[in-house]
Amino acid sequence: MTKKQVQVGDRAEPVSLVVTQERINAYSKISNDYNPIHVDPEFGRKTEFGSTIAHGVSVAGLMFRAVTRLIGPAWPYQNGRLNMTFLSPTRPGDRVTATAEVKEVREDGLIVCEASCQRDDGTKIMVCQAQGYPV
Amino acid sequence: MSEPTQNFDDLVVGTVYPPVEYRMTAEQVGIWVEAFEDDSVPAASGGEAPLVPAALTSLYILDAVLKAYPNRPKGNVHAKQEFVWYRPVRVGEALYTEVIVADKWIKRGRRYVQTETRTSNAAGQLVATGRMTSIFAR
DSSP states (O other), X not given: OOOOOOOTTOBXXXXXXXXXXXXXXXXXXXXXXXXXXXXXXXXXXXXXXXXXXXXXXXXXXXXXHHHHHHHOTTGGGTTOEEEEEEOSOOOXXXXXXXXXXXXXXXXXXXXXXXXXXXXXXXXXXXXXXXXXXXX | OOXXXXXXXXXXXXXXXXXXXXXXXXXXXXXXXXXXXXXXXXXXXXXXXXXXXXXXXXXXXXXXXXXHOTTOOTTOEEEEEEEEESSOOBXXXXXXXXXXXXXXXXXXXXXXXXXXXXXXXXXXXXXXXXXXEEEEOX
């Protein structure tokens, strides 16, 4: 079976998830990051965010999945690189969707993608550039 | 005697914290896959331990950073993160992450701290590097 040829402009099927306090708590459990901004609703209400917010890196998992759909399941493991910026927090109840697009395919086969996550209201919450070899 | 604070003014650029050991468990991967519906994880094969999803790189990096900054202010925000991977990580594998205070600056009234991490395996091979930009609450 031949590998699908990736081309500039290829887009991954979007990946969506609803952020919930349960998911935030699950990430706190596996990361041991119990910063009250994530897990304490009372603390969160008093901050500029008005509520708890999700760990940015947990929501970024959606971008990882979108990029994986383009490059392949093992793309990070051979000199893969990802650079992300968190633009806006996500709160419990937000539905977020990640999309990714191939921006460049280099001569040696390296694939460069751009991905982003946005809320249903169109607000972009994070962006990244990712690169890796299809494996 | 109270612990010294690690607010923005207390951090010294260039400080290198000793490596922190970490082993990812199958339970952690399982919680992640279920809670976040991650379908991107390569399947285990050939009797080897399963690969750790790259999305969980932040677990061993954050663990080391949180241990380097145990007295950090509450309410810090993670603004940016870069990862570079050099080799895969498997469940149960021993990892050692070094944390470096790389830079700090104030911009538009916000206190930015850049923290770099270097993670190696038990053989001393570089596994991943990270660069984390945080906004410190104090």
